[in-house]
Amino acid sequence: MPAFLRDIFKSMSTYKIAILEGDGIGPEIMREALKVLDWIQTSHGVAFELLEAPFGAAAYFDHGSPFPQVAVDVCDAADAILKGPVGLAHEEAIKIPVDMQPERGAVLPLRSRYNTYANLRPVSLPKALAHFSPLKPEVIGEGLDIVMVRELVGGLYFGEKTVGVNANNKRYVTESLYYDEDQIRQVCRVAFDIAQGRKKVLHNIHKSNILKSSVLWNEVLDEVAVDYPDVSVVNMLVDAAATHLCLNPGQFDVLVTENMFGDILSDQGGGIVGSLGLMPSACVGDGKAYYEPSHGSAPDIAGRNIANPYSMIGSVAMMLEYSFAMPEVANQIWSAMQAVFADGYSTPDLAVEGVTELSTGAFGDRVLDKLNAA
Ligand code: IPM
Numbered sequence: 001m002p003a004f005l006r007d008i009f010k011s012m013s014t015y016k017i018a019i020l021e022g023d024g025i026g027p028e029i030m031r032e033a034l035k036v037l038d039w040i041q042t043s044h045g046v047a048f049e050l051l052e053a054p055f056g057a058a059a060y061f062d063h064g065s066p067f068p069q070v071a072v073d074v075c076d077a078a079d080a081i082l083k084g085p086v087g088l089a090h091e092e093a094i095k096i097p098v099d100m101q102p103e104r105g106a107v108l109p110l111r112s113r114y115n116t117y118a119n120l121r122p123v124s125l126p127k128a129l130a131h132f133s134p135l136k137p138e139v140i141g142e143g144l145d146i147v148m149v150r151e152l153v154g155g156l157y158f159g160e161k162t163v164g165v166n167a168n169n170k171r172y173v174t175e176s177l178y179y180d181e182d183q184i185r186q187v188c189r190v191a192f193d194i195a196q197g198r199k200k201v202l203h204n205i206h207k208s209n210i211l212k213s214s215v216l217w218n219e220v221l222d223e224v225a226v227d228y229p230d231v232s233v234v235n236m237l238v239d240a241a242a243t244h245l246c247l248n249p250g251q252f253d254v255l256v257t258e259n260m261f262g263d264i265l266s267d268q269g270g271g272i273v274g275s276l277g278l279m280p281s282a283c284v285g286d287g288k289a290y291y292e293p294s295h296g297s298a299p300d301i302a303g304r305n306i307a308n309p310y311s312m313i314g315s316v317a318m319m320l321e322y323s324f325a326m327p328e329v330a331n332q333i334w335s336a337m338q339a340v341f342a343d344g345y346s347t348p349d350l351a352v353e354g355v356t357e358l359s360t361g362a363f364g365d366r367v368l369d370k371l372n373a374a
């Protein structure tokens, strides 16, 4: 297509985005993400049609399901899905039947419906913001810039489960960890592709000294590696990886791992950068993608306008990059957020000495100021 036509086409683009604000701090951090979407529309000639839908615990109480049909229809119709965190405090969550609790009853069905098998979780902290990390400056070195690639639709999360009473009259439970080779191959390819575009080193995190699932995982990963001769693979046991992430995080660039390990290590990623509030994510597959913070709904601080919206706004940036091919705009957003931090501001989760605390809304406004000034 000639460039001028492409420009016209681009200027007419309308993208449908499903907006699932979720529970707890979801609505307040989503509000800041919507400010950024609005800015993109006015500044970049793109139109977003925002389709709001109920999702999460509130949806369960209002519609009888945490992922009601109306939300399914909206997500099906959307080009991409932007999702806030879901879930309630334990005392409230137990009022919902186990299978209707939003993590099991909404998030997992969302992931499997769109087969978003690769979950990309950047763990990123520029050197200038190293003071946010609990790690010593000499450990942070030149800053952290890791991409964790977590398998998202297999393993223990989706395996068969049985609950019952055994022959000794004891209650028991089984949960199976199932992967077939195609499931492993597809996420490994995503990880190799990302590694190839970066430092060409891929850490494969596994537990093959115990788990047969890791033995197969490693076999398949080695097969995929043949297609990526320029990427070197470093195999590391998951328990050791947890230590290395604290002691020498700079050795990691891209890492790939199965679902449960990735859940745990990515929260550790939030720990080493100083807050889970700094953890956006993209859930991608071969079709529609969805974007969400890696953290939960933080019911303890919900409604107080103090939550960090970085993870939600960062999820917008990832959506622009992966679903809408607008990486330059995504970069503007990352830079704007980092510039607000670099000016000496943060939300209270990151408030260390010398940093001025901002509310959720004030952080979003400053990001907007930076975007408008750029
Ligand atoms: C995450 C969350 C989810 C998970 C929950 C909400 C189902 O912890 O995205 O890391 O365990 O995958």
Ligand code: MG
Binding pocket: 263, 264, 267, 294
């Ligand atoms: Mg998690």
